[in-house]
Amino acid sequence: MLGFTNDQIYRYSRHIILPDVGGAGQKKLLRAKVLLVGAGGLGSPSAMYLAAAGVGTLGIVEFDRVDLSNLQRQLLHRTQDVGRLKIDSAQDTLNALNPDVKVVKHQVVLDSTNIMEIIKDYDIVVNGTDNFPTRYLVNDACVFAGKPLVDGSIFMFEGQATVYDAAHGGPCYRCLFPTPPPPGEVPSCQEAGVLGVLPGIIGSIQAIETIKLILGKGDSLKGRLLLFDALAMEFREMRVEKDPHCPVCGEDPTITELIDYEQFCGVAFPEKPATAQDAEMVPA
């Protein structure tokens, strides 16, 4: 049956019997190449569900090592992995979950010199990064490369998810937020805290959207910004449209090459801001 092994037919049977997936859809998943930016809070559930679903190639960009404080939410990593490279820990977890998945490790800090080369081999990019400079870099690179970007972000008890796809009529990150917040208003994620389950919700939504894009089924979050408030247990949806004046994907773009964050934000992005006061306006 479509070149599946017996084990694959059984492993993916709950997909194969779904009318909107079927054997043909499962083949699409097995042939798909998805790049995950970050193997942390959002990247963990995204990567694990995509691996379980049989997405054939999962690239992971991550340079960090596993810290004990990550384990409250980053399910790719275990206590015994503390101190290891996250990318190695992630590979072990994903391959233990599903040996069909080829994990491609990109142990780099993304910047303007390497991102285009990395993303060119992938169909879809899933954003699980934790800072504004990388978000703008990934967005601009996806616009230039014509790749869909499945975006998610989290802060304390609140999350956002959407699909940016400027190449196919959708908005990009800069259509919503053309310029980043001033450096003084950009905190780091460590300070304000995050409910451990929250990235599980948002990262899982990103995995669903990625699978829908691969299958070509359903209505994606393209053009819609989904907000999740865990404390109120409410979802909201905002309409977001392509901005014809967008500096990167608009009709007369002013940004035509990638920008590295140090230049972009004026100062180096702080790993750990001094106080929680910094974290009150715009979460990171």
Place this chain on the structure above:
Amino acid sequence: MATIFVPTPLRKVTGGEGKIRIRAATVQQAIDSANAVYPGFRERVLDGDGEIKRFINVFVNGVDVRKLQGRATPVRENDEVAVIPAMAGGN
């Protein structure tokens, strides 16, 4: 009465409140009304020129007010005004 949905980053100003009930006929009045109860709210949303900060989007019933009439966008009974900042966290 309309409701302002306050995102987590602004709740420090609202004493933790995620929703504020206000009387307002426009988005500007909604922001001013919120500021009257929670001083500091306006400066979190508007820049020095009184415009909505570029890293914040304000929506009325899910539609970006920049696509409507900006701060003059009408707010009607039971409308929801959502103030949505960029969020970068993912880790």
